[in-house]
Amino acid sequence: xxxxxxxxxxxxxxxxxxxxxxxxxxxxxxxxxxxxxxxxxxxxxxxxxxxxxxxxxxxxxxxxxxxxxxxxxxxxxxxxxxxxxxxxxxxxxxxxxxxxxxxx
Amino acid sequence: xxxxxxxxxxxxxxxxxxxxxxxxxxxxxxxxxxxxxxxxxxxxxxxxxxxxxxxxxxxxxxxxxxxxxxxxxxxxxxxxxxxxxxxxxxxxxxxxxxxxxxxxxxxxxxxxxxxxxxxxxxxxxxxxxxxxxxxxxxxxxxxxxxx
Amino acid sequence: xxxxxxxxxxxxxxxxxxxxxxxxxxxxxxxxxxxxxxxxxxxxxxxxxxxxxxxxxxxxxxxxxxxxxxxxxxxxxxxxxxxxxxxxxxxxxxxxxxxxxxxxxxxxxxxxxxxxxxxxxxxxxxxxxxxxxxxxxxxxxxxxxxxxxxxxxxxxxxxxxxxxxxxxxxxxxxxxxxxxxxxxxxxxxxxxxxxxxxxxxxxxxxxxxxxxxxxxxxxxxxxxxxxxxxxxxxxxxxxxxxxxxxxxxxxxxxxxxxxxxxxxxxxxxxxxxxxxxxxxxxxxxxxxxxxxxxxxxxxxxxxxxxxxxxxxxxxxxxxxxxxxxxxxxxxxxxxxxxxxxxxxxxxxxxxxxxxxxxxxxxxxxxxxxxxxxxxxxxxxxxxxxxxxxxxxxxxxxxxxxxxxxxxxxxxxxxxxxxxxxxxxxxxxxxxxxxxxxxxxxxxxxxxxxxxxxxxxxxxxxxxxxxxxxxxxxxxxxxxxxxxxxxxxxxxxxxxxxxxxxxxxxxxxxxxxxxxxxxxxxxxxxxxxxxxxxxxxxxxxxxxxxxxxxxxxxxxxx
Numbered sequence: 001x002x003x004x005x006x007x008x009x010x011x012x013x014x015x016x017x018x019x020x021x022x023x024x025x026x027x028x029x030x031x032x033x034x035x036x037x038x039x040x041x042x043x044x045x046x047x048x049x050x051x052x053x054x055x056x057x058x059x060x061x062x063x064x065x066x067x068x069x070x071x072x073x074x075x076x077x078x079x080x081x082x083x084x085x086x087x088x089x090x091x092x093x094x095x096x097x098x099x100x101x102x103x104x
Numbered sequence: 105x106x107x108x109x110x111x112x113x114x115x116x117x118x119x120x121x122x123x124x125x126x127x128x129x130x131x132x133x134x135x136x137x138x139x140x141x142x143x144x145x146x147x148x149x150x151x152x153x154x155x156x157x158x159x160x161x162x163x164x165x166x167x168x169x170x171x172x173x174x175x176x177x178x179x180x181x182x183x184x185x186x187x188x189x190x191x192x193x194x195x196x197x198x199x200x201x202x203x204x205x206x207x208x209x210x211x212x213x214x215x216x217x218x219x220x221x222x223x224x225x226x227x228x229x230x231x232x233x234x235x236x237x238x239x240x241x242x243x244x245x246x247x248x249x250x251x
Numbered sequence: 252x253x254x255x256x257x258x259x260x261x262x263x264x265x266x267x268x269x270x271x272x273x274x275x276x277x278x279x280x281x282x283x284x285x286x287x288x289x290x291x292x293x294x295x296x297x298x299x300x301x302x303x304x305x306x307x308x309x310x311x312x313x314x315x316x317x318x319x320x321x322x323x324x325x326x327x328x329x330x331x332x333x334x335x336x337x338x339x340x341x342x343x344x345x346x347x348x349x350x351x352x353x354x355x356x357x358x359x360x361x362x363x364x365x366x367x368x369x370x371x372x373x374x375x376x377x378x379x380x381x382x383x384x385x386x387x388x389x390x391x392x393x394x395x396x397x398x399x400x401x402x403x404x405x406x407x408x409x410x411x412x413x414x415x416x417x418x419x420x421x422x423x424x425x426x427x428x429x430x431x432x433x434x435x436x437x438x439x440x441x442x443x444x445x446x447x448x449x450x451x452x453x454x455x456x457x458x459x460x461x462x463x464x465x466x467x468x469x470x471x472x473x474x475x476x477x478x479x480x481x482x483x484x485x486x487x488x489x490x491x492x493x494x495x496x497x498x499x500x501x502x503x504x505x506x507x508x509x510x511x512x513x514x515x516x517x518x519x520x521x522x523x524x525x526x527x528x529x530x531x532x533x534x535x536x537x538x539x540x541x542x543x544x545x546x547x548x549x550x551x552x553x554x555x556x557x558x559x560x561x562x563x564x565x566x567x568x569x570x571x572x573x574x575x576x577x578x579x580x581x582x583x584x585x586x587x588x589x590x591x592x593x594x595x596x597x598x599x600x601x602x603x604x605x606x607x608x609x610x611x612x613x614x615x616x617x618x619x620x621x622x623x624x625x626x627x628x629x630x631x632x633x634x635x636x637x638x639x640x641x642x643x644x645x646x647x648x649x650x651x652x653x654x655x656x657x658x659x660x661x662x663x664x665x666x667x668x669x670x671x672x673x674x675x676x677x678x679x680x681x682x683x684x685x686x687x688x689x690x691x692x693x694x695x696x697x698x699x700x701x702x703x704x705x706x707x708x709x710x711x712x713x714x715x716x717x718x719x720x721x722x723x724x725x726x727x728x729x730x731x732x733x734x735x736x737x738x739x740x741x742x743x744x745x746x747x748x749x750x751x752x753x754x755x756x757x758x759x760x761x762x763x764x765x766x767x768x769x770x771x772x773x774x775x776x777x778x779x780x781x782x783x784x785x786x787x788x789x790x791x792x793x794x795x796x797x798x799x800x801x802x803x804x805x806x807x808x
Contacts, residue, residue: 019353020307096608098337102656103602165417200413228407230534238263
């Protein structure tokens, strides 16, 4: 799977103020919980613009920032850093369920 | 910057920076940085009418200790003013430490100040506001139960 | 339900906690309405235990001095179900963390907590944090005095302290009342150790400037013997010196340990004593009546006389090897004959250390009601304790805990791992901790093997802040990030026992995540080869040094 690993591709992310949920800024300037809908900037200059747009829409989120991502041939994006991959896809192990008496 | 007072009209003296005031310590008003030694005011507390203490950021709490030393240790009774990062969510702590006037630009600060003494109706520690800590109230309650 | 045998809130305590909830409700409302900036709001939410982590807010609930009633534990289960995902994580500082809280719900969760006289006050932020104590307090056979009496006195004094809510950095106090320190008092900002002097008086050794984090330090004695009634005045003097002179120019140099290190303990002592001269005669002096009123509430439960030697227990010990191992590792001696202290291990093989589901919490609460006077403790080793179990009931408690998955006979053993939440949850972490702990604990799951290896403490942190206490692990594991790859530094020889407290030494280059188990295995194999009879891992390490371990480890990985 070919990936663009140049580090130029970025999305804007933040945590939602009301519940802390991870969100990304989409092309319409709305915050979405779906990474695949995130607006992508493809060079440094547009990255700066993206961040400024995110900051302008920051009323209901906390401290927006840019996340470096890679894009495969099908246009699927994935953050480069492990931290951001975990933010995007959740825990890397199964947490215990509320009704569990044993860890499965 | 708006000035709020919890104890009558605020003083109108110009507070001299500590370094200047040292050269003319008969002046009744001084402004300290939060690293200035309050202990040096000891001989002058009866003459002083206004001491201004500064919060460079609301989260830098050094002036709370300065205030308590001024009130509790040195016995200063004049106006004690907080400047800098003075926000309504810290004002109850400031009152407890002995501040009685405040410079703040925060919207709603005056209303918050008016409520600040009643946000908490009980306190656990003795401080500089004369409020009886819970330990004392319990002591009195025990004594009342005995008699 | 049995009465609690520890501090019970009165109307003053309840009023204060209730007013605090309402204050925070208003602050949350103002934040959501945009009247407060995040910068202004952050310390306010932190002072109420609310962090922002990677995926959500996290609520850190205080379990003061680790003592909990069954009723309170059931409420925690209830809150985790109603406002979170039905599980919680017990931490190394006797707190419970809920990882998926919504800011909008936080005031309601705190109000629910207040219904059982609990709070999340000062579990975060640059203030005096939840005071911790020996988790065997009030039950241990070696105890001089119950440290929780003093922890409660400190809890009240430090709660909403007007002068010390914006300190240079966080401030952690731990108290032990036993010569065998189970509260790690040498690695706290202030550690208090109750001891009896030659005149027969009980007082505190005051230890200052210990801590882990990026600059680990062992605390130094500030005052060898402090009369008990002077405790608060002396603490106030110490905190005042710190508040005034602690560094604020650099976040990483702001803890009191750096101040003590920079000025030296003699100068620190002189400053504190000078300040103390001014505070000692004030209102903070504790009358014997005040002390007695609180001590009275910690009076031990009336334990009915029960047999110390029970035939059925002895028989089961012979017939069930796992039960025999459990008695050895998870059951400690109680001060009352016929009773024992049972540790419920929250470290079943392969599980995230310290996690419990709502059903498990309720299950342990039921066991506490039936067999332990309705009382529980949380240990800094992330386990739950049943402090007052009759020897006669041990088989039943073992079976009941087994049904919850909490009867693993591994307390103090290699799978009783302390681990921080790491990069799976934490915004500060550089690497994951929990999956590493899970792999190690699965690898060493065999109880016979664990007991053969003996006492060996593994502590894992996902970053330099050291919430997993890796510096004082017999084997310490620190996750680091090198160019986007998780690597793990192994250190050996750390120890937290009193009189032997030591910081571990990094043994060599960090290893990749997939090699951590092999690295630990190599260290253990070295130990098994060279140990003398009955010699613990950490003692072998002290005897032979790092070299043999190092050679084997780097041949292997």
